[in-house]
Amino acid sequence: MASSTSVSIGDKVRGLFRLAQQGDRSNRSQLYTDIADLFEIHDEEISERERILMRDIMRQLTHEVEMSLRIRLAERMVAQKDKAQHDLVVVLANDRIEVAHPLLVASEVLNDKDLVDIVRHRSLQHQLSIAVRHDLEEDVSEALVETENEDVIVTLLCNQSANFSQEVLAHLVEESERVDRYQRPLLHRHELPTPLAEKMYGWVSETLKQYIIENFDVDPVELEGMVEETKDELVEEVKEKSKKVSASQALIDKLYNAGQLTPTFLLKALRQGEITLFELGFAKLTRVPPSMMRNLIYQPGSENLAVSCKAIGMDRSVFLAIYKHIRMMRDQNTDLTDEETKRVNGMYSTMDKGEADKLLGPWRQTAGSAATASETMRASARVQ
Secondary structure: OHHHHHHHHHHHHHHHHHHHHOOOOOOHHHHHHHHHHHHHHOHHHOOHHHHHHHHHHHHHHHHHOOHHHHHHHHHHHHHOHHHOOHHHHHHHHOOOHHHHHHHHHHOOOOOHHHHHHHHHHOOHHHHHHHHOOOOOOHHHHHHHHHOOOHHHHHHHHHOOOOOOOHHHHHHHHHHOOOOHHHHHHHHOOOOOOHHHHHHHOOOOOHHHHHHHHHHOOOOHHHHHHHHHHHHHHHHHHHHHHHHHHHHHHHHHHHHHHOOOOOHHHHHHHHHOOOHHHHHHHHHHHHOOOHHHHHHHHHOOOOHHHHHHHHHOOOOHHHHHHHHHHHHHHOOOOOOOOHHHHHHHHHHHHHOOHHHHHHHOOHHHOOHHHHHHHHHHHHHHHHHO
16 A cells, blocks of 8 residues: 555656646746645655655746745744754755745754755855854854854854854954954853953953953953063064064075076975975066065966966976965865866966066056956966
8 A cells, every 4th residue: 555655656746847847837836835745745655766856846946936935835844843844944945045044043854964054055144044043053153154254153153052162162262363353252152261261361352351351260460461471472473484584585585696596496495395485486586576476376276376487487397386286285186187287288388488477567566456467367378
């Protein structure tokens, strides 16, 4: 008996699929409703293959069905609480935010994996809706923090029921030195440990310093001493860095004047982790200011780096080695596909050294022209 029922449902699913493939748009809403009803009424009898097919049909129909109907269905799923059908809720939660919002905020059916997937693949509005959910688990909070969107993170921090791992809290404390908006909601987190609050004391406003003193078990005199020590350490770090840059620049100037500053030296410096020497040397050879050169060589893609390398007459093999190493520094795969290798090699081989040198002109002038220069270089490289 169960077998004939299963066959009957399978036939019905295939029939709905055939209807979805037809060009007739008049019955789309009814088709959408029929699939939703099938999910709700025969949930336990639907095979995994049929589930996948039904979810695909609903996603295809989404933009052809009135939003009011999808919103009503979403509200019905919220009202059913933990009895709502999971596949149906997931489809609706990935719909436009007008449909998805009530489910993202309150549905008990969505699990952590569903929520993390939506955070990573849907819109800012979807992320904000999830950020206010009650009792968010640590992995969902971490996914929201990974968006690096300040509005999302502030919303999440203000959600006192959200759970954070100590690693994520420590990361946000570090970020709060740069992003003032994180400071107050972080200090109001009930789980923020005293050592992290003490760390924040070094950069928050006087009002928040007073809040730390009043709400955490800290010694104000000791905190002020720590702040002064940190200031002294930062001053020393700046001095040491300045000395290193000066020494590196002196070496680059000496090699350049002796005719020994070569592309091979740049590659060797890069491979040995001497990034400052690499950057200063590249800037010297291209006659582009060091700060501007960093924008050139570290931007995504190969066009700007290729133009810069071609302008100083760098051999293609050295350019390719530098390109791969910079990809590695960006945590990108250094194993280029055949298509990527062909594209990069082809671009470099057909590029003219004189034209490449001209394209560096705007970068040698003012910082304000950087964006225009970058786009011009990319366009020229693509044409060549």
